[in-house]
Amino acid sequence: MRVWAFIFACIYLNISGQHYTSTWHNIDNGLPQSSAKAIVKDKYGFIWISTENGLVRYDGSSFITFENFRVNNLHFGEFIGDPLLDSITVLNNFQENKIIIKNRFPRLASLTSGDKMTFSNGTDILYRIANNIITSDFHSDIQYFIQLKNSVYHFTEKNAIIYKEGKKEIKIALPFTNKDLNYIFVLNEHLFINDLKKRKTYSIYKGHLSVSDKPTLFNHPDTKIYWQQITNQTFIINHDNIYLLEGNEKDLRLKFLVNFEEIGNHSYCSMFYDKNFNKLYLGTLNNGLNVLQLSNFYVSKKEADFSNNVYFASLPFSQSTIIAEDGTEFGRNGIVNKHLFGSNDNYLMMYDNSGNILIRKRNSIIRFYKNSGYKKKDSIFVKKGLETFMKSGNLYGTTFTDLSGTQLYLHKKDMFAQPDFTYTFKSFVNVFFQYSDNEILTGNSDGLYSVMLGSNTITPLIKNIHVKSIIKTKDNLIWITTNKNGFYLFRNHKLIKMPNDCNNYLQSAHYILEDQKGYYWISSNNGMFKVPKKQLLHYAEDKKTPVFYYRFTKKDGFLTNEFNGSSEPNAYALENGDFVFPSMDGFVFFNPESVHSYYPERSKIYIERVKVGNAEPQYFHQLLELKNDYKTADVFIDIPYFSNLENLYIEAKISGKENTEWEKIAAGKELKYTISNLSPGEYTLSVRILISPDGKYEEKTIRFKIHPLFYQTLLFRVSASIIILIIIIIIVQLTTNFLRIKNKALKQIVHNKNSELKETSLHLEVVKNNLQKETEYQKKLVETISHDITTPIRFIAMLSQKLHESDDVELQKKYFDSIYKSSEQLYQFTLNLKEYTELYKAENIFEEKEYPINRILEIKNRLFCEIAKEKGTTITNLTEHIVYSQVNESILTAIIHNILDNAVKNTFEGNITLNITENPQKSTIIITDTGTGMSAEQIDIYMNLFRNPKQETPSFKGKGLGLHMVIHLVKKINAEMSFRQNQPKGTVVEITLNKN
Structure with a gap:
């Protein structure tokens, strides 16, 4: 019985609250009526809302109202049933009709006695409780009951609860009135009742009672409880803090969702938390639906009136904080401390090798000493025209600007000493980066340069771009961000341009940080982008490889979409794992591990609705048939996706009698592909949707057929062709018969003459071929014989000459013998x-x-x-x-x-x-x-x-x-x-x- 010691052990977890963005939906922007009496999510991922003027299905982009039921009463109430079994039921007022939502579509169903919420038991009225809304009233003259799967709890009399299971009936005695129904909830067949006055919590399971007198948030006097049976969700609201009940009946845990100060400002009557998209839905009786997008982004800023929250320079200060140039130390939840730095230029801050903070003030550098807790400082006048000071590797750098250009001073030890290297540029030097021991890169207002230390060799690597930052990520890759020219990968002294996002917001990328999972986070002038590093590297190898950016905006918790960028590092990965980026309205803190990117689920993509012309949308299954007089047909792509629609990558194409290439479908209030100007025939519409950051698509196909007009059918064309062919044949036959008779005699004469000429021609051709072959044969024969006897005759001639020239009898005899043998063989050859x-x-x-x-x-x-x-x-x-x-x-x-x-x-x-x-x-x-x-x-x-x-x-x-x-x-x-x-x-x- 005493299980409470560990039931509430984890109930007061100190979980950091989430920020949120609020979006209202009412009769002006989607709802048919400004009430949202009940909210539930079906097994297909769609949100259903019960209103006083029909049922509404919400997919994250559009509201579809179902009101064309054969009923006169469209005032709907609570949802009951089981979404996992694809059975959601709702009754209208006075329990006149029943609507069942199944397979993503509501339809009118037969009403049975078991479906009713209110019953009459003689003189008593029994009312079923399926939830207890925040503003609900439970009257003492009504008997209430809770229907569980196999049992029922009856609240029929004061100080007692009756548990019924089949024929078994157990009476549980405890101090209880109907007012206490505001503080009940059910979890896994366990009924919990909270006594706020005595700070007790009662638990009943199968008729057995357990009591805990431990003070918790459940029995706190300022607590309000919202429980909805169909969603199995229980919310605890205490001092504007909203918690969600998690765990099981033996391990009750509360997850802190949000601090929502407006919770008491409206008549909220329904609540639903969508953990898949981290959204909290709050329905009201008369103000519509309020959707809170809970955010893991934290914006830290000064809250005083007329405060300037635009920061360009900052430094990581502790494991979880940063410090700005005015000495304000920020953490994810706001200002942590204020250091007296005074008024300085807000573009430059840097740590020196001793951990001292350096800040520019006109032509001087203010140094705040670490060993004094940054309270003591000194000021050093550097030189007139001082613009920037920087550090990269083991080099310090300062730049000075005058009318002739910019001078870059490089120092190996101390930037206040005599420079070791000096270089002059015509353009402004925004940043330098030590690439190796004897080479640096400089990012200028007109391009990127390579500078060899110890020489005057300055080589432009790219011109006509404004380099903003040179960033070396923890994987030792070097990235170049620019102003209005996008960002580049620097590899092997070559710049590889990275692709832009679909809206070209990354044309002005600011800074890049890499998280532990291989994703880059890129700030820009319009939102924060997340992209897999491997996609960028694959693109560097093959420009045809797609890159998918995921964009975060104000809808995800920022105060502004515009982030700041400067030549110095202005975004940091803190030791506690948080990333910090400066925006035009405060610093944005977040842990990349807790910020999720959302993609459609593979099994929750549906193509089943079409709108032909101006008609009402209709449903189809697999095959869509269009009449021949259609003008346009909008095929809807229904995806329950409750995040930023800009991050949906949807493409479609048509194949069949006519083919199209993949084309992107714009994200809007409705996701649809329009079919128009296609000739009659059978086609296939293919739609592919990005379902993961790795570039994986899910492809859906439907077949559709456009019926032809009668003169466009194959039968008509074949029949017409046959008729025309017969007419032509008749005309040709008549003409031919007329000409055949007239030309018969002439043809016979021509035939005879042709025969004679053909015989003569064939005879001449034979004679010609024979003569040609004989000539060719004689020519080859002469050439062959001449070739074959050339060597023996030349040899005999050579021996005869040697015989003539020799006086040696023996040698002459030898020559005679050779001449004889060769002549004999030549003679035999000629035979x-x-x-x-x-x-x-x-x-x-x-x-x-x-x-x-x-x-x-x-x-x-x-x-x-x-x-x-x-x-x-x-x-x-x-x-x-x-x-x-x-x-x-x-x-x-x-x-x-x-x-x-x-x-x-x-x-x-x-x-x-x-x-x-x-x-x-x-x-x-x-x-x-x-x-x-x-x-x-x-x-x-x-x-x-x-x-x-x-x-x-x-x-x-x-x-x-x-x-x-x-x-x-x-x-x-x-x-x-x-x-x-x-x-x-x-x-x-x-x-x-x-x-x-």
Whole structure:
């Protein structure tokens, strides 16, 4: 029984309050009537509001009113039922009708006795409690009851409560009156009753009572309780602080939501907290609906009248605070302390190496000493024209401006000493950054520059932009922000322009901070942006990669969308995890871990409504059918999204008979895609919605059909085409018959003449072809014979000359012998000249009987051996056995003759070998020499010539006559030929003959 020691153990958690922005909705901007009597969220994510003039569905952008029920009474009351079971029920006044909300649509349903809220029990009236609104009145002459899942609690008499479960009935005695119903709530079948006078809390479960006399917020005299059964939410309101009950019946915990001072200013009668979007909905009886966007952004500023809350310079001061140039120390909840810094310039602040704070005051620098608690200070006059002082790496920098330009002084130790480096620029120097030990970057009013220390080398990296800041994030990436030119990634001495947001607000980006989860937070002149770092880096590699920015605005808790920017670091990540950015109205504090970005849920995107022309919207399922006389059709995209609509990325396209590219759908009061000017046919509408910061889309498709007019149908077109075709055929047939009779005789004459001319033409063509072939054949024959006998005759001529010149009898005898053998072989060759006449006009490339290829090699060996011997070359036949072939012997003889001829011509003091290898399918003739050989380029030329699929007759004029002829003949007998270099020198020629 005594479970209270730990039930309320965590009830007074000291949780920091959230700021909020308030938005009112009433009859002027969406509601059909200025009452919001009950609020509930269905399983699909839509908010439903019960009003005195219909039911309203809210998706975060638009209100849809349902009032076209077949009832006369549209005054609706409390919601009952179970949203998780897709069953929400509401009755109208006097319990006349019942509406059930199911599958995102309300419809009229049959009313049963179990649905009623009020019953008559003889002379007594029983009233069901489904909630206890803040301003509710419970009368002593009415009996009330709470209906649970399987049981009922009856409040029927004073000082007693009756618990009923089936036939079981338990009477619980405790000091209780109907007025105490204002302070009850139910949690998981447990009934809690609070006695504010005695500061007690009673808990009843299944008829068993537990009592706690521990003072809590639940039984505080100034507490008001709002409980709604259908949402299972209980709110505690105490001194304008609104809490939400969390936990379970054994671990009651209160989550502080907001301090709302206006809670008592209006007749609030309904409450609902949407934890998914951190929003609190407050419904009133006569002022509409107030939506509080609870914010984790904290704006810290001076609250005094006429205070200037525009700060350009600040410094992190403690783990959770910053300090401004006037000495004001700010934390997330406001001013923490005020240090007496006096009046100084508000653009420059800096820590020196000792932790002292430096602030500029005209041409002097004021230094506040850390060891004095920043109470003691001194002033140092630097130089007339002092504009800025900065620090980067281990370098201090000061700039001085006059009419001639800007001088940048760099100091290694102390900015008040003699500068180590001095550089002059025509433009104003906003910031410098130490890139390496011997290089700095300067951001100027006209561009970005690279400066090499110790030299006068100043290299412009980009011109015509106004550089605002050079930022090195904790991942060691360098970013450049500009005024009206966006921001850049600086990598490998190159600037990579980052894409802008859809509204180009990032054209004036100020500063960048990186959080622990890899997101960049970027302040601008119009809002705060959050973007995944990896998307920017992917874009730097591939400009086609999309980048999705998430924008935070005043709706999320700022006082202004405009943030401040300066050349000095003006945004900080504090040690406690908070980020701080200066705005034009105070400093914005927030912890990036607690600020959420919201995206639509994958399963909660619906395309089911269409508005054709000016008609009322109607519902469809999967297939949308449009009549042929439609002008426009607005297809609505229903997404329960209760955050800034600018962060919705929705695109749509049409495919089918006509196609469109993806186009962005503008976020407004209604999310819709308009179909217009499409020809009849079947189409598919595809809609994709960004559902995560990683760039993941959810795509939905619907099919729609535009019906054609009767003359646009396929049947009409086919019928019309057939009729027109028949008419044309009839006209053509009649005309043809008339002309056929008239021209019949003339056609016969022309036919006869054509036949005679065709015969004459064919005869002349045959004669012409025969003459052309004969001429070509004779030409090739002469060229071939001339080529083949050139080498032997030249050799005989050479030996005859040597015989004439020699007086040595033995040598003369040797020459005579060579001349005789060569002449004999030449004679034998000329005896076979008849065979050459068959080389080119032979159609049969195979012999009837097989013959030995060895015979050809031996004959050619004898023909060229004396010629080769004269050059100191030996010809060796390595064939070990007889190989037969049926390839035309004359053609093969001519091929081997030319290849051996080329080998003898190009081999000196070397060897030429002849060989034949075979397998069941092929025989290969291999001729290898050790001569000068063919170059790789020559081999490629002849092999490409061989691979040419067109068997053109080669020209045998000029260089390469023999090989051109050989290639032609090898192709003629369907053989394969290859050349390769012999090692260490010479050429190997292989001719592969197919046996089949």
